[in-house]
Amino acid sequence: MLQKAHRDVMDVAKKIAAKCSYVAITTDGWSSPTQQSYWSVTLHMLDSSFRLHVHAVACIPVYHRHTADNLARYIRERLEVLGVSDNKIAVFVTDAGGAAPCISDRF
Secondary structure, X not given: OHHHHHHXXXXXXXXXXXXXXXXXXXXXXXXXXXXXXXXXXXXXXXXXXXXXXXXXXXXXXXXXXXXXXXXXHHXXXXXXXXOOOXXXXXXXXXXXXXXHHHHHOOX
């Protein structure tokens, strides 16, 4: 049931993203009480009627070091599934500390 809900959200986000000239991306990372790291990706889009669409498109377990290259790769993989290319990203916001400017430089 959860997988179907995720597919439905992704399908809607993909359709809206295809119609938008630009998107904004926000990301955040955190660790569980058992020290498993996760990274979230949220897509923000304005349609032609200036209606805001916000979709949480990923909550990714991170098994590797939290380098800008690794985090950018995780994010890019999720955006590619949605058909969002680098040139569509207008704004990229994260609170990844020192890695934040480095991650956004990779897009």
